[in-house]
Amino acid sequence: MRKIAATALLTAVAAAGIAPASAGADPNATGPAATAGSVNMEKVVKAAMWDPYKPNQSIVPGAGTSVTKVEKALxxxxxxxxxxxxGHFGTSTVDAYAKYQRSLGYSGLAASGLPGKGSLTKLGGDAGFDVTRKIEVGGKVRLGSGDVLNRRTLNMYEEAxxxxGIDMTVxxxxxxxxxxxxxxxHDGGGAIDISVRGINARKAVKALRQVGFAAWHRTAEQGDWAPHIHAIAISxxxxxxxAQKQVGAYFLGKNGLASGAPDDGPKVEKVTWEQYKRGK
Structure with missing residues (x-):
């Protein structure tokens, strides 16, 4: 058992982010740079996580305009x-965005088709749109237990x-x-497992969901593992x-497992960390 508290010793192990693109275009210019407007990164990323797993082509509320601008640029x-x-960030758009990421020199998880701040800012620089509501995951942080989270995930965990009122064990x-x-x-960021020993697991899952995790209580009956809470930071x-697939399942009201069974966790409004912070 590896115990950490909200004030656990932290060691920064990496810096985050890519320098933004150069300053915007001349406001007197004509063409795309003068008319493309802005793209809401929060909406685009939410759509990229949810749309590929929908059974239809519906648009994530409020995301259509921003996604369409990204698609036009691609x-x-x-x-x-x-x-x-x-305006639907489906599998074809994911594949196209992954190609764009690879054209910038990204590889592996950095070229999964999920827009990051650096690639989206670069695309906006080329297409003439500004990127608003940028998502910052922050640098990697090593906990006293030896586990690694990025700063955004750590902040979410500590808020939960x-x-x-539960002291959670990673x-x-x-x-x-x-x-x-x-x-x-757990190959990438945003993933965390938490022990359920001695805590109210349902209360913990509810808190994790309230701050922006797709979270479930995993029981021994569901798989070959010890009971625990599994959570993925949305967006x-x-x-x-x-992990993206599990977030998609969460939005669809499923348990995030291969069984595709209904979600049996506490019902809360599905929000991102950024939305939670604005609502505090």
């Missing part, structure tokens, strides 16, 4: 067919502890590489594709 680069410029952090027992969900731009 289409202008010959990466996306015009018929997919529709605070609002629940049993697995993020960026763990290929862990066979995790099916790839964390470092998450692995397997």
């Amino acid at each position: 289409a202008s680069k010959g990466l996306l067919a015009g018929k997919y410029v529709d 502890e605070k609002i629940s 049993t697995q952090g993020s960026y763990t590489g290929s862990n066979p027992g995790s099916a790839g969900t 964390d731009t470092d998450v692995s594709p397997a």
Whole structure:
């Protein structure tokens, strides 16, 4: 058991982010740079996590305009067919965005098709749109237990502890590489497992969901593992594709497992960390 409190010793192990693109275009200019407006990164990332797993082509509320601008920019680069410029960030748009990321030199999880701040800012610089509501995951932080989280995930975890009054114990952090027992969900950022020993698991899951995690209580009956809470930070731009799929399942009211069973956790409004902070 590896115990940490909200004030655990932390060691910064990496810096985050990529320098933004150069200053905006001349306001007197004509063409795309003068008319493209802005793209809300929060909306785009939420759509990129949810849309590929929907059974239909519905638009994430409020995301259509921003997603369409991203799709138009990808289409202008010959990466996306015009018929997919529709405001729905489905698999074709994910594939096109991954190609764009690779064209910038990204690879691995950094080229999964999930827009990050650096690539989206660069795309906006080319297409003439500004990026608003940027998501910052922060640098990697090593906890006293040895587990690693990015700063955004750590802040979310600590807030869940605070609002629940539960001192939670991390049993697995993020960026763990290929862990066979995790099916790839902990390969990237935003992933955390928490012990349920001696705590009210449902209350803890509710608090984690309230601050922006897709979280579930995993029981021994569900798989070959010890009972625990599994959580993925919604809209964390470092998450692995397997974790993205679980977030999509959460939005669809499912348990995030291969069974695709209904979600049996506490019902709360599904929000991101950024939305939670604005509502405090």
